[in-house]
Amino acid sequence: MSYVFEPVRTAALPVAGSSDEYPVRRVYCVGRNYAAHAREMGSDPDREPPFFFCKPNDRESVVAVRANEIIDLPYPSKTSDYHYEVELVVAIGKGGQNIRPEDAESHIFGYTVGLDMTRRDLQAQMKAGGRPWEIGKAFDYSAPIGELHRISETGALSDAAIELSVNGETKQSSNISHLTWSVAETLAQLSELFTLHPGDLIFTGTPEGVGAVVKGDTIRAKIEGLTGITVCVK
Numbered sequence: 433m434s435y436v437f438e439p440v441r442t443a444a445l446p447v448a449g450s451s452d453e454y455p456v457r458r459v460y461c462v463g464r465n466y467a468a469h470a471r472e473m474g475s476d477p478d479r480e481p482p483f484f485f486c487k488p489n490d491r492e493s494v495v496a497v498r499a500n501e502i503i504d505l506p507y508p509s510k511t512s513d514y515h516y517e518v519e520l521v522v523a524i525g526k527g528g529q530n531i532r533p534e535d536a537e538s539h540i541f542g543y544t545v546g547l548d549m550t551r552r553d554l555q556a557q558m559k560a561g562g563r564p565w566e567i568g569k570a571f572d573y574s575a576p577i578g579e580l581h582r583i584s585e586t587g588a589l590s591d592a593a594i595e596l597s598v599n600g601e602t603k604q605s606s607n608i609s610h611l612t613w614s615v616a617e618t619l620a621q622l623s624e625l626f627t628l629h630p631g632d633l634i635f636t637g638t639p640e641g642v643g644a645v646v647k648g649d650t651i652r653a654k655i656e657g658l659t660g661i662t663v664c665v666k
Contacts, residue, residue, distance in 0.1 A: 443494035457631030459487040465637025497661040511551035517638035518596035518653040521546035527629040536616035578661040592656035606639030
């Protein structure tokens with residue numbers, strides 16, 4: 433058997449402190465998983481269970497950002513309201529289905545910092561029409577992600593500062609302890625909907641303070657204990 437064209441290669445993330453790379457299988461995202469962000473987006477966090485959407489896993493969408501690199505991020509087409517969202521990203525190392533929260537830690541390979549870049553105006557249009565969010569969330573260069581840190585080195589993350597700045601000015605500042613649904617709860621609930629496999633990434637949600645960027649802006653995102661990332665909008 434031969435392919436009619438060369439198969440597209442999936443993205444891969446560098447693993448901190450080694451030459452290893454983590455191949456990306458799927459990219460899941462959790463919507464409105466910080467109460468303050470849910471409120472700024474017009475939702476009631478006390479009434480809304482977690483919901484999920486996906487991003488592509490190809491190299492045009494998932495942009496690996498190595499330590500001490502500044503990656504150019506092309507301003508996407510068809511938008512005039514291009515937003516940043518800093519998030520803790522969890523990498524799955526052992527698959528499973530219907531995982532219990534108390535067992536979730538054993539399924540985690542590691543953690544990293546990610547940006548859920550969003551065409552907010554297009555997302556709003558889709559939400560208003562009750563349509564899927566793909567054009568607002570799943571475009572090229574929509575998921576810059578940093579180096580993975582193994583859980584064996586970091587321990588289970590449940591209390592760490594999360595921050596994002598634009599041109600040196602802090603825009604988002606919170607702590608992952610403020611997640612509405614913890615990492616373990618999120619992983620467990622996602623595994624009820626999909627069988628998880630090694631290579632799956634989970635964006636766990638963003639805190640309040642999201643906003644727009646324009647060409648020339650520099651975004652820096654960091655989470656305590658992990659390697660931060662820097663991108664420049666072009």
